[in-house]
Amino acid sequence: MKHIITVQVENKPGVLARVSSMFARRGFNIHSLTVGPSVEPDQSRMTVVVDGPEMEQIVKQLRKMINTVKVTELAPGEGIEREVILVRVSSSAAQRGELLDAASIFDARAADVGPSSITFEIADSPERCNDFLSLISPYGIIELVKSGRIALRKDGRGESHPGAAAPSGLKAIGS
Template sequence: MKHTIVALMQDHPGVLHRVVSLFRRRGYNIDSLTVGRSELPGVSRMTIVTEGSDVDQVTRQLFRLIEVLKVVDVTESATVEREIALVKVNAPGSVRAELVACCAVFGARTADLGPSTMVIEITGEPSEVDRCLDVLRPFGIKEMMRTGRIAMIRGSLAHEAAPELRADEKPPLLALAG
């Protein structure tokens, strides 16, 4: 079963390596991984799509990483999921009108137009992107790139980067064990 995991982490060099290393260790393939800024400076937000028998365990090991602030498996939650694909399609003059019409159905837009090709930008649910690509394939896809999905829970429940980071408080100093 595919899992979608959202993780928030400090934007440090090497943090991506630490995250990926955990999946590699278990032999889990990462289907897609996107990382970018979150609502808070210095905090990155990552969406990982992976398949494995014990994703729950990996999630907990992920949380154990010092730089990881929060990890949520949103697979079972109602989420907004988006993906962008850039597709370079053969587009001689004779088919351009048909191509543009097809794109309109999926809300895809023309990002670039050349003498014999078009670059089409599709944004939507990953399944929507799949369907649009199916339609474009007969025209002849020369090049294609998908970003991988980003996900956010619907409604007011929020996975904020780290509420404690908002205050100017120092993180609590923990007592030594024993």
């Protein structure tokens, strides 16, 4: 089961290195990690997708880092999840029409069309992105790049992690 952790960090030099070093040192696997500016000008927001049973330790170790302001876990279904994919798929002139049809079903856009390939862009939930890739893979995927997942909590799904202060007790995590 993949879990999403969003991490609000002070925007200080090397903070990404700190986080990734901690993951490496503790032996936690990262499925994807994205980082960018947040609504607070002096803070960045990371979205980390992790795989594995160590969720609770990962959240605690992130909270323990001095530059971490806030750590939130999104249980499956609690967040709006998106990723962006650029994919170049092999396409003869004859195949172009059917590929474009398939793309339109998934709201994927042809970003570049060449004599022997089409590059699609799609920004959607990870499930829809994967469905699209499955659909076009028989044509032959030449190159692929994924942005990594970003996520926001859905409105009304409860903010269960107020502030960065470590709560007493296990129950506070993911409850």
